[in-house]
Amino acid sequence: xxxxxxxxxxxxxxxxxxxxxxxxxxxxxxxxxxxxxxxxxxxxxxxxxxxxxxxxxxxxxxxxxxxxxxxxxxxxxxxxxxxxxxxxxxxxxxxxxxxxxxxxxxxxxxxxxxxxxxxxxxxxxxxxxxxxxxxxxxxxxxxxxxxxxxxxxxxxxxxxxxxxxxxxxxxxxxxxxxxxxxxxxxxxxxxxxxxxxxxxxxxxxxxxxxxxxxxxxxxxxxxxxxxxxxxxxxxxxxxxxxxxxxxxxxxxxxxxxxxxxxxxxxxxxxxxxxxxxxxxxxxxxxxxxxxxxxxxxxxxxxxxxxxxxxxxxxxxxxxxxxxxxxxxxxxxxxxxxxxxxxxxxxxxxxxxxxxxxxxxxxxxxxxxxxxxxxxxxxxxxxxx
Amino acid sequence: xxxxxxxxxxxxxxxxxxxxxxxxxxxxxxxxxxxxxxxxxxxxxxxxxxxxxxxxxxxxxxxxxxxxxxxxxxxxxxxxxxxx
Numbered sequence: 496x497x498x499x500x501x502x503x504x505x506x507x508x509x510x511x512x513x514x515x516x517x518x519x520x521x522x523x524x525x526x527x528x529x530x531x532x533x534x535x536x537x538x539x540x541x542x543x544x545x546x547x548x549x550x551x552x553x554x555x556x557x558x559x560x561x562x563x564x565x566x567x568x569x570x571x572x573x574x575x576x577x578x579x580x581x582x583x584x585x586x587x588x589x590x591x592x593x594x595x596x597x598x599x600x601x602x603x604x605x606x607x608x609x610x611x612x613x614x615x616x617x618x619x620x621x622x623x624x625x626x627x628x629x630x631x632x633x634x635x636x637x638x639x640x641x642x643x644x645x646x647x648x649x650x651x652x653x654x655x656x657x658x659x660x661x662x663x664x665x666x667x668x669x670x671x672x673x674x675x676x677x678x679x680x681x682x683x684x685x686x687x688x689x690x691x692x693x694x695x696x697x698x699x700x701x702x703x704x705x706x707x708x709x710x711x712x713x714x715x716x717x718x719x720x721x722x723x724x725x726x727x728x729x730x731x732x733x734x735x736x737x738x739x740x741x742x743x744x745x746x747x748x749x750x751x752x753x754x755x756x757x758x759x760x761x762x763x764x765x766x767x768x769x770x771x772x773x774x775x776x777x778x779x780x781x782x783x784x785x786x787x788x789x790x791x792x793x794x795x796x797x798x799x800x801x802x803x804x805x806x807x808x809x810x811x812x813x814x815x816x817x818x819x820x821x822x823x824x825x826x827x828x829x830x831x832x833x834x835x836x837x838x839x840x841x842x843x844x845x846x847x848x849x850x851x852x853x854x855x856x857x858x859x860x861x862x863x864x865x866x867x868x869x870x871x872x873x874x875x876x877x878x879x
Numbered sequence: 880x881x882x883x884x885x886x887x888x889x890x891x892x893x894x895x896x897x898x899x900x901x902x903x904x905x906x907x908x909x910x911x912x913x914x915x916x917x918x919x920x921x922x923x924x925x926x927x928x929x930x931x932x933x934x935x936x937x938x939x940x941x942x943x944x945x946x947x948x949x950x951x952x953x954x955x956x957x958x959x960x961x962x963x
Contacts, residue, residue, distance in 0.1 A: 632912025684951030725952035747949035
């Protein structure tokens with residue numbers, strides 16, 4: 496109750512603060528450039544392949560407004576470890592559509608957008624509002640954002656099943672020019688969820704002497720609220736030649752007891768005017784939620800029980816490379832600039848307390864689970 | 880209820896004071912920059928942009944969010960160097 500009250504007060508505070516900010520004088524802010532992107536994306540790992548297109552269009556109308564639209568598809572096929580342990584392969588599709596607009600008013604930038612995400616058993620609608628403003632001689636940019644979303648959760652094969660959840664996000668961002676070669680940034684975000692936060696298909700594992708395997712599964716039970724806070728810093732540094740290094744770090748905690756940190760370091764190198772090459776590494780580590788366990792003693796052991804490996808204790812590493820080739824055209828031409836981009840990331844996850852229940856080994860002594868994944872993005876961008 | 884209104888009023892007052900619609904904002908926005916506009920060519924280079932490719936960045940954010948419990952504060956601050 497106290498948490499909810501704080502969220503309500505904080506929400507009003509942000510809206511009021513944004514209104515005050517918006518009504519004040521400011522300096523140089525610019526609308527995003529007109530551009531379009533067509534991307535093919537692919538994720539493959541843990542027996543699952545998710546791929547599809549993403550198309551984004553952005554166009555200014557006059558000098559004050561820029562409209563944007565994004566259409567995105569996740570085509571999912573295969574069977575992850577959760578599914579392999581108890582059921583059969585599945586196939587589904589998620590489509591996500593976003594429409595938005597950016598406005599400049601008194602040189603303050605405002606963004607509004609609406610997103611719909613749709614699956615055969617899940618429907619989510621969310622609204623986003625943000626303001627950003629440059630000050631301190633255009634060397635600092637402060638951004639405030641607020642999002643609210645509503646989810647409808649269904650379960651295939653159970654017509655009567657319908658649950659709901661609402662989500663709110665409050666964000667604060669500050670970027671600062673430190674020198675003519677360095678920009679740093681700070682971000683903070685509070686997210687609060689309320690409602691049905693389970694996955695209706697996911698189960699927990701418990702000891703069962705009557706089962707041939709020595710264990711059985713039952714539906715997981717999550718708390719109905721979750722409030723999280725995340726803080727991050729980032730920096731970009733321009734090297735003495737046309738190249739840059741960049742990095743970021745984030746700390747995360749939530750009311751479910753999850754604590755996480757991650758860090759990323761990257762290097763961008765250019766060859767001539769046409770090539771931009773990027774190499775980066777990222778580390779992630781998290782501690783489990785209070786109600787997570789790989790194996791429970793009985794089906795109703797605790798009020799809340801989860802065996803979602805994303806709520807367990809684990810660490811992951813990812814490393815990636817990217818290449819961009821750029822064509823510059825005349826500024827009078829229909830298309831001013833175009834790029835072709837290919838990006839690849841390798842990821843590896845090692846779980847500390849999530850066991851592979853499919854191995855047939857002694858219950859509770861199965862090998863710890865781990866997997867690798869490959870992520871590809873290939874896209875063309877044009878500026879006009 | 881009273882407490883909430885009081886808290887909101889204090890917070891809002893602090894914002895008004897901090898942003899100072901009266902004259903402080905003008906002073907903040909007109910402050911002499913220590914990196915002059917003509918010194919920002921490196922900062923304006925796309926290789927210094929946190930969000931150079933928004934579609935690919937949004938996709939990777941989605942990939943990580945789907946496989947990690949952590950969420951939020953993973954975008955750029957939405958700022959740049961004011962040099963576009």
